[in-house]
Structures are given as structure tokens and as C-alpha cells.
Amino acid sequence: MTAIRPLVAGNWKMNGLGASLAEIASLLDRLAQNGLPPTDIMVCPPATLLTKAKLMLEGGPVTLGAQDCHPLASGAHTGDLSAEMLADAGAKAIIVGHSERRTDHGETDAMVNAKTQAAHRAGLSAIICVGETEQERRNGATLEVVQGQLAGSVPRDARAANTVIAYEPVWAIGSGLTPTQDDVAEVHAVIRAELTRLIGEEGTGVRILYGGSVKPGNARELLQIANVNGALVGGASLKAEDFYTILCAY
Ligand code: 13P
Numbered sequence: 001m002t003a004i005r006p007l008v009a010g011n012w013k014m015n016g017l018g019a020s021l022a023e024i025a026s027l028l029d030r031l032a033q034n035g036l037p038p039t040d041i042m043v044c045p046p047a048t049l050l051t052k053a054k055l056m057l058e059g060g061p062v063t064l065g066a067q068d069c070h071p072l073a074s075g076a077h078t079g080d081l082s083a084e085m086l087a088d089a090g091a092k093a094i095i096v097g098h099s100e101r102r103t104d105h106g107e108t109d110a111m112v113n114a115k116t117q118a119a120h121r122a123g124l125s126a127i128i129c130v131g132e133t134e135q136e137r138r139n140g141a142t143l144e145v146v147q148g149q150l151a152g153s154v155p156r157d158a159r160a161a162n163t164v165i166a167y168e169p170v171w172a173i174g175s176g177l178t179p180t181q182d183d184v185a186e187v188h189a190v191i192r193a194e195l196t197r198l199i200g201e202e203g204t205g206v207r208i209l210y211g212g213s214v215k216p217g218n219a220r221e222l223l224q225i226a227n228v229n230g231a232l233v234g235g236a237s238l239k240a241e242d243f244y245t246i247l248c249a250y
Contacts, residue, residue, distance in 0.1 A: 010237025026240035054090025071114035083122035109152025134171035160205030172212025188227035
């Protein structure tokens with residue numbers, strides 16, 4: 001199998017005002033001074049900062065992502081943003097189906113699938129998030145839950161070039177807790193197998209990120225696990241120093 005180039009993406013969630021763009025400037029400075037790690041790098045600030053961030057990132061080593069989109073291209077949907085609008089603002093990718101959206105907004109796998117198709121329609125990559133709750137893990141249902149989410153959320157015409165999976169155990173997000181390396185390896189192997197079942201050969205090249213309390217102190221051990229092709233970083237992506245240190249795990 002050809003080597004998969006990793007991706008480390010920072011999900012700022014509902015954090016960041018204009019002043020936070022200084023963290024992007026600081027990240028770019030660190031990369032310019034110390035050289036580029038062998039990984040793709042992405043930041044996903046709130047939509048309000050996309051246009052300004054685009055101007056800072058143009059032509060550089062860091063790409064821009066957004067955090068959600070409406071399935072339709074335009075229409076009477078007050079407050080929503082379409083994938084086309086996010087592309088227009090500079091995003092190259094959109095995070096879809098994050099557990100916080102599944103919980104806060106009742107997003108189903110079918111909705112995540114439609115949003116993924118919207119991202120693809122707009123020429124963007126989709127970062128599709130899956131992961132079990134604490135209760136589901138305790139019930140021994142982790143693999144079944146993740147397989148079900150993939151089967152429902154991944155369009156069958158998804159390609160390695162436009163689709164990324166992020167395995168984010170809900171109980172690990174923002175908690176400081178992480179699964180054991182064996183547990184991560186087990187779930188990522190199942191995700192890989194499920195992807196090839198769903199989309200065939202393309203599934204062997206899809207990047208599978210780990211997300212949930214990735215920090216400078218644990219990035220190296222998490223990122224070297226088999227079938228872990230990068231990370232989706234929340235809290236630690238808000239500070240350039242921490243995010244840069246995570247990139248240096250490569
Ligand atoms: P934390 O890194 O803050 O745990 O968040 C992970 C996450 O949800 C990224 O999408």
C-alpha cells in the first residue's frame with residue numbers, strides 16, 4: 001500500500017475573535033523558521049474568520065477548513081451556510097457530523113451524508129466525524145456504532161482525495177481522557193475495513209484521523225498507531241505553540 005500523507009487539522013469550534021488570527025500568524029512564523037513537518041496542516045476557525053484567515057494562508061503550507069455546512073447550495077435557510085459559500089470564503093474542507101453537532105443539533109447519519117455530498121459538490125473535502133459515547137463503549141458497542149455511522153454517513157462515491165474520517169470517541173473530547181493505543185488501533189483497523197467495504201479500493205487511501213484530547217504530550221504516541229493518519233485537534237489547536245508541537249510529532 002502506498003504511504004498515506006498525514007493530516008493534522010485544528011478545529012477551533014465556537015472559539016476565536018479577530019484577535020485570535022494572531023495564533024495563525026504565529027503558527028506560520030514557526031513553520032517558516034523551523035521548516036515544514038511531513039504532514040498536511042489545516043486550521044478550521046469559525047466561519048466569521050474564514051475570509052481573513054484565507055488572506056493570511058494564501059500560498060502557504062496551511063490550508064483552511066470550515067466546521068459545518070447546510071446540504072443545499074442556497075435558499076431560505078436563515079443562519080445557515082452552504083458548502084459553496086464556505087468554498088467562496090476560502091475553505092478547502094468542511095468538518096461534518098462532529099459529535100457536538102450530532103448532539104446539539106440532532107444531526108443524523110443521513111444528514112451527515114447529505115452534508116458530505118454538499119462539500120463534494122462544492123469541490124471541497126469532507127472530514128466526517130464518527131465515535132462512540134461513553135455508554136456505548138461500556139456496552140461493548142463501539143465497533144458496531146462506528147460501523148453504523150460510517151455506513152450511514154459516507155456517500156458511496158466518496159474518494160480518498162475528497163474524504164477524511166475522524167474517529168473521535170465522544171467521551172475523549174475535551175475530557176483529557178484518551179483510549180489506549182490498542183483501542184485506537186482496533187477502531188481504526190475496523191474503520192479501514194469498513195471503508196473498503198463501502199467504497200472499495202478508494203477506502204485504502206482515505207485518511208483516518210484520531211481526535212479527542214490530542215495534546216503536545218500525547219501526540220507522538222497517538223500518531224504512530226497503525227491506520228492513524230493524523231489528528232483532529234480541538235482545544236490544543238487554539239494556541240499556536242501547542243498546535244505546532246503536535247505537528248512536530250511527525
Ligand atoms: P479536544 O481536542 O478539545 O478534545 O477536541 C477534539 C475535537 O472534538 C476535535 O474535533
